[in-house]
Amino acid sequence: MSRSVPIARRNILADRRRLAISTVGVGLAVALIFLLEGLWAGLLDQISAYPDHLDATYVARAASARSLVEGSVPPTALDAIRSIPGVTRADPVIAHYVILDLHGTKKPAVLIGYDPGGAGGPWSIAEGQPPSSGSSGIVMDETLAHDHGIDVGGSLEMQGRPFSVTGLSAGTQSFMGVAYVFTSLETARAVFGQEGTATFVLVDAEDAGRVGDEIARATGLAVETPDQVARDERELYATILGKPIVLMVVVAFVAGTLIVALTVYSAIVDRIREYGIAKAIGARWTRLLRIVAGQTLVLAALGLIAGAVFYEGGSRLIVALRPQFESVLTPRIVGEVVIAAIVMGLLAAIVPTRRVTRLDPADVYKG
Amino acid sequence: MGVPVGRKNLFSEPRRAVLGVGGVAVALLLVLMLGGIVDGAIREVTAYIDTSPADVFVAQAGVRNMHMASSTIPIDDLQTIRGLPGVSWADPIRYAPDAVSTASGRRIAYVIGFVPGGRGGPAALVEGHVPGSGEVVIDRRAAESLGVGVGEEVVLLGARWTVSGLTSGLTNLANTVAFITYREFEAATGTHGTASYVLLGGDAPAANLAATIERATGLSALPKSAFADQERGLVEDMSAQLIQIMNVAAMLIALAVIALTLYSTTLSHLREVGVIKALGATRSRLTGVVLSQAAWTVVTAVGVAVALAVGLSVLVSRVTTNVSILLEPAAVARLVVAATVLGLLGAITPMIKVWRVDPATVFRRNR
Numbered sequence: 177m178s179r180s181v182p183i184a185r186r187n188i189l190a191d192r193r194r195l196a197i198s199t200v201g202v203g204l205a206v207a208l209i210f211l212l213e214g215l216w217a218g219l220l221d222q223i224s225a226y227p228d229h230l231d232a233t234y235v236a237r238a239a240s241a242r243s244l245v246e247g248s249v250p251p252t253a254l255d256a257i258r259s260i261p262g263v264t265r266a267d268p269v270i271a272h273y274v275i276l277d278l279h280g281t282k283k284p285a286v287l288i289g290y291d292p293g294g295a296g297g298p299w300s301i302a303e304g305q306p307p308s309s310g311s312s313g314i315v316m317d318e319t320l321a322h323d324h325g326i327d328v329g330g331s332l333e334m335q336g337r338p339f340s341v342t343g344l345s346a347g348t349q350s351f352m353g354v355a356y357v358f359t360s361l362e363t364a365r366a367v368f369g370q371e372g373t374a375t376f377v378l379v380d381a382e383d384a385g386r387v388g389d390e391i392a393r394a395t396g397l398a399v400e401t402p403d404q405v406a407r408d409e410r411e412l413y414a415t416i417l418g419k420p421i422v423l424m425v426v427v428a429f430v431a432g433t434l435i436v437a438l439t440v441y442s443a444i445v446d447r448i449r450e451y452g453i454a455k456a457i458g459a460r461w462t463r464l465l466r467i468v469a470g471q472t473l474v475l476a477a478l479g480l481i482a483g484a485v486f487y488e489g490g491s492r493l494i495v496a497l498r499p500q501f502e503s504v505l506t507p508r509i510v511g512e513v514v515i516a517a518i519v520m521g522l523l524a525a526i527v528p529t530r531r532v533t534r535l536d537p538a539d540v541y542k543g
Numbered sequence: 544m545g546v547p548v549g550r551k552n553l554f555s556e557p558r559r560a561v562l563g564v565g566g567v568a569v570a571l572l573l574v575l576m577l578g579g580i581v582d583g584a585i586r587e588v589t590a591y592i593d594t595s596p597a598d599v600f601v602a603q604a605g606v607r608n609m610h611m612a613s614s615t616i617p618i619d620d621l622q623t624i625r626g627l628p629g630v631s632w633a634d635p636i637r638y639a640p641d642a643v644s645t646a647s648g649r650r651i652a653y654v655i656g657f658v659p660g661g662r663g664g665p666a667a668l669v670e671g672h673v674p675g676s677g678e679v680v681i682d683r684r685a686a687e688s689l690g691v692g693v694g695e696e697v698v699l700l701g702a703r704w705t706v707s708g709l710t711s712g713l714t715n716l717a718n719t720v721a722f723i724t725y726r727e728f729e730a731a732t733g734t735h736g737t738a739s740y741v742l743l744g745g746d747a748p749a750a751n752l753a754a755t756i757e758r759a760t761g762l763s764a765l766p767k768s769a770f771a772d773q774e775r776g777l778v779e780d781m782s783a784q785l786i787q788i789m790n791v792a793a794m795l796i797a798l799a800v801i802a803l804t805l806y807s808t809t810l811s812h813l814r815e816v817g818v819i820k821a822l823g824a825t826r827s828r829l830t831g832v833v834l835s836q837a838a839w840t841v842v843t844a845v846g847v848a849v850a851l852a853v854g855l856s857v858l859v860s861r862v863t864t865n866v867s868i869l870l871e872p873a874a875v876a877r878l879v880v881a882a883t884v885l886g887l888l889g890a891i892t893p894m895i896k897v898w899r900v901d902p903a904t905v906f907r908r909n910r
Contacts, residue, residue: 193892194806201566201799208792215785240701242649246641247701250733273611273640275777282777284611335613336605336763352781369615369737412651416717419866420580423859424789427573431796434566435803441559442807490792498784527558 183454184470187443198439199478202520205432206483207490209425209513214491214503216421221504223351223413224406226286229299232267233384235405236397237376242408244375245271245286251372253395257379260394262387267294268374270364274334274357278324285320285355287334289364295378298358304328304343310362312337317355318344319499332357335367351413353500429516432479436524440471444528448535456537464532469525476521480514548819549835552812553804559811563804567844568851570797571878575852577786577793578874580716583856583867585778587715589771591655594666594712597634597742598749600770601756602763607773609638609653609740616738620760627755629747634661635738637728643681643721644698647690650865651718652681654700656728663742665722671708674723678707685719688864699723700731716865794881797844801889805836809893813900821902829897833890841886845879 188195226244227235236257238247249268257266270289275282290296292306298315307313316332321344326332330341339359348356365371379399381387388399400408444451454464491503554560588610592600601624603614618635625633637656642649657663664673665680671693674680679699686692686709696703699721713720729735745752749766756764765773809816816829849870856868 191810194803194810197799197803197806197892201796201803204792204796204799208789208796211788211792238701240642240644240698242642243640243651248732248734272613275606275608275612277607282608282773282780284777284781287613333605335603336761352785368613369617370734373733412649415649416651416865419863420716423576423866424573427569427576428796431566431569431573431800434562434569435796435800438559438562438566438800438803438807441562442803442811445556445559446811494788498788501785501788527562531558 183450184467185474187447187467188440188471188474190447191443194439194442195475195478198435198475199482201435202432202475202479203482203486205428205435206479206513206517207486208428209432209516210483210487210505210509211490211503212421212425212428213509213513214487214505215501216417217504217506217509218502219351219417220410220414222349222500222502224409225348225350226288226356227402227406227409230295230378230402230405231299232295232378232402233381234379234388234391234399235376235402236379236391236395236399239396239398241376241398242412244405244409245273247375249374249377249397253397254374254377256394257377257391260387260390262382263379263391264382265294265378265380267291267296267378268361269296269376269378270361270368270370271375272364272368276332276334283320283353283355285357286350287364287367288356288358289361289367290358291361295380298343298345298348298356300346300348301343302346304341307342307358307360307363309360311360312339312363313342313359314339315343315345315358316341317348317357318346319349320353320355337367349500353498429520432517433520433524436472436475436479436520437527439475440468440524441528441531443471444468444532451532452535452537455532455535461529461533465525465529468529468532469522472524472528473518473521476517476524479520480517483513483517547835548815549832550839552815552832553808553836553839556811559804559807563800563807564840564843564847566800567797567804567840567882568847570793570800571844571848571882572851572855573793573796574790574878574881575848575870575874576855576868577789579852579856579868579870580866581778581782581786582871582874583869584716584782585775586869587712587867588778589774590712591666591720592767592771592774595742595767596662596666596744597767598744599742599753599756599764599766601741601743601760602739604761604763606763607765607770608777610774610777614638614739616741616762618736618738620762621738621741623760624741624743624756627759629745629752629755630743631745632662633741633743634658634663635725635741636663637725637732638739639728639732640718641700643685643689643719645689645691645696648688650685650688650714652685652699652721653718654721654723654728656723656725658725662744665708665710665713667710668708669711671706674704674707676724676727677705678723679704680708680710680722681706682713682719682721683709683711684714684864685721700728702731714865715867719865794885797882798885798889801837801840801885802892804840805833805890805893806896808836809833809896816897816900817902820900826898830894833894833897834887836893837886837890841882845882848878849875
C-alpha cells in the first residue's frame with residue numbers, strides 16, 4: 177500500500193495562529209492590489225463621465241485639444257458649423273476648471289457653461305431644476321453639495337461671484353472627486369470674460385460622416401465623437417497617474433510575497449528536523465521544492481480569498497465614507513490579481529527552498 | 544552584563560530576519576512613497592511661484608490659485624495697480640491649460656504668456672535663451688519625455704513653436720509649464736485686453752501691498768508665500784483622502800508582518816523562554832525581551848524603508864519624467880512614530896504567548 181503524506185498541507189496548517197496572521201497579512205496586500213486596481217478602473221470611468229453622457233453626434237474642438245477644458249473655438253467657426261447642410265444643432269459649451277473654497281478645503285471643479293435649452297448640461301438632475309439663461313443659477317453635483325451642507329436654494333461662491341443653487345445633479349463627478357457645476361453659457365462667458373468663444377461645440381447631424389468631414393475642412397477643428405473624446409480623457413490621465421499606481425501595486429506585491437516567504441520559511445525552520453529526515457531518506461530537491469511551493473501556493477490562495485473579502489468590505493466602507501472614490505472590479509482585474517497571487521506564491525518559495533536544499537541531514541541531529 | 548536575548552533571538556535566523564524586516568520595510572516604504580509623491584508634486588506645483596521675484600500675486604476676485612484655476616483681469620486694472628503707492632513694478636501674465644506635443648507624445652502644460660524683459664517669465668534657464676517670436680521655453684524634463692531639444696519644434700496652442708530654451712523644476716506629476724511672449728499668447732488664443740494674473744513687487748510689506756490692491760481694485764491679491772500656500776493646500780486637499788486610504792492599508796500590512804515576525808521568532812525560541820522562566824525571569828523581563836525584538840524590527844525596518852525610499856526616488860527620477868519622490872524629515876519622523884505604535888501592537892500576541900509559557904512543557908520532544 178502506497179500513500180503519500182500531505183507534508184505541505186500539514187506543515188502549513190500546523191500552527192493555526194501563525195497561519196491566521198500570515199493569511200491576514202497576505203490578504204491585506206492582495207486587498208491593496210485589488211483596491212489600487214479597482215480605484216484606478218473606477219477613476220478612469222469617472223474621468224470620462226461628461227463625454228460618456230453627451231447626447232451629440234460630434235464634439236468639435238481645437239485640433240490640439242485632448243482634455244475637456246483645453247482649447248478655444250472662435251465665433252466664426254460656430255457660424256461656419258451652423259451653415260453646413262445636415263447640421264441640425266450646434267451648441268457651444270464653455271468648460272473651465274475652478275477652485276471652490278468650501279469649509280477651508282479646496283475643491284477643484286469644472287464649471288460648464290451651456291445653453292439651458294441645448295446640449296451639454298447635467299444628464300441627471302436629482303433635485304431642483306436647470307439654471308435659466310443669464311441668471312446666477314447653477315446645478316451642482318449632489319455629493320459635493322451634501323458634503324458641504326448645500327441644498328437647492330442655497331448659495332455657492334465661485335470666481336468671486338455668488339451663485340444660487342437651482343438644482344442638484346447625480347453622478348456628475350470626475351476623477352478624484354472633481355465635480356461638475358453647470359451654469360448658463362451666458363453666465364459662464366461673463367465669469368471667464370469670454371465673449372463669443374467656446375471651449376467646444378456639440379453638433380447633431382444627419383449624414384454624420386459627410387458633415388464631420390465638412391466641419392473639419394471648413395473650420396480646421398478636430399471633429400470627434402463623444403466616445404473618442406472620452407477615450408482621449410482616459411488616455412490623458414492614464415499617462416499622468418498610471419506610473420504612481422503601478423509603483424504602488426508593485427510595492428504591495430513585494431510586501432505580499434515577503435509575507436508568504438516569511439511564513440513558509442518560519443514553518444520550515446521550525447520543522448527542519450523533518451526536512452532533514454526527508455533528505456536523509458532520499459527526497460530529491462524537486463520533491464522538496466514541491467513541498468515548499470505547495471505551502472506557499474496554499475498560503476497565497478488563502479491570502480487571495482482573504483484579500484477578496486477584505487477588498488469587498490474595504491471598498492464598501494470607502495464608498496460609504498467617500499462616494500467619489502468608486503472602485504470597479506472587472507474580470508480582467510480579477511484575473512490579473514489571481515495570477516499575481518500565483519506568482520507571489522512561486523517567488524516566495526525561492527528562499528525557503530534554498531534553505532531546505534542546502535540542508536545537510538547530519539546537521540539537524542547536532543545538539 | 545545582560546545578554547541581549549531579544550536581539551539575538553530575532554537575528555538568530557538571518558534569512559527569517561531579512562524576510563520579516565523586509566516585509567515591514569516594504570509596507571513602510573509604501574507610506575513613505577505615497578507621502579513622497581505628494582510632497583514632490585507640491586514642490587513642483589509651487590515652483591513657478593516660489594522662484595518668482597514677485598512679492599504679490601494678483602488674480603480675479605475670488606481666485607487664489609493658478610493650478611486648475613481660471614483667472615481673468617481687465618488690462619485696465621494693471622494701470623490702476625501700477626499707480627498704487629508702494630508698487631515698484633507690475634507685470635501681467637497670461638495663463639491657460641494646453642499641451643506641448645511632438646511626434647513622440649504629449650504633455651499637459653500650463654502656458655504662460657509673459658512680457659519680455661519683465662518678471663513673469665522663467666526664473667532661470669538651464670539651456671538656451673528666452674523666447675522671441677515663434678519661440679517657446681519648456682521644461683527640461685518635459686523636453687526629455689517628448690524627445691526634443693533646443694532648436695527643435697513643438698506644437699502648442701494649435702501652432703508650431705521652436706524651443707529656444709529649457710527651464711528646470713517646472714514639470715510635476717500632472718503637467719509642465721511652457722513660456723511664450725505675451726503678444727504671441729494673445730495672437731494664438733485670439734484674446735486681447737485681459738491678463739490672467741499680475742505679478743508685482745514693491746517697497747512696502749507684501750501683506751500691506753496685497754491689502755491695498757484688494758481695496759483699490761476688488762481683485763484677489765496675496766503675498767507670494769500665501770499664494771504658494773494656497774497651491775499647496777489644493778494638492779494636499781485633493782490627495783489627502785486617497786493617501787489616507789492607502790496609508791491605512793499599508794500600516795495594517797506592516798502591523799501584520801511585525802506580528803508575524805515577532806510571533807515566529809518567539810515560537811522558534813520557546814525553549815529558551817522556558818529556560819529563562821525556569822531560572823526566575825519575571826513577566827516584565829520576558830516582556831522586555833519581546834519588546835526589544837519589536838524595537839529592533841521597527842528600527843531596522845524604518846532604516847531599510849528610508850534607504851529604499853531614497854534609492855527609489857533616485858531611480859524614479861531617472862526612469863520617469865513626471866514623478867518625483869520627495870522625502871521630508873517630518874514625514875520620516877511621523878513614520879517612526881507610527882512604526883513604534885505598530886511595533887507595540889504587533890508585540891501583543893507574542894507577549895501573551897511568552898507569559899503563558901509553562902517551563903515544563905517546552906522540554907517535551909514534540910510540541
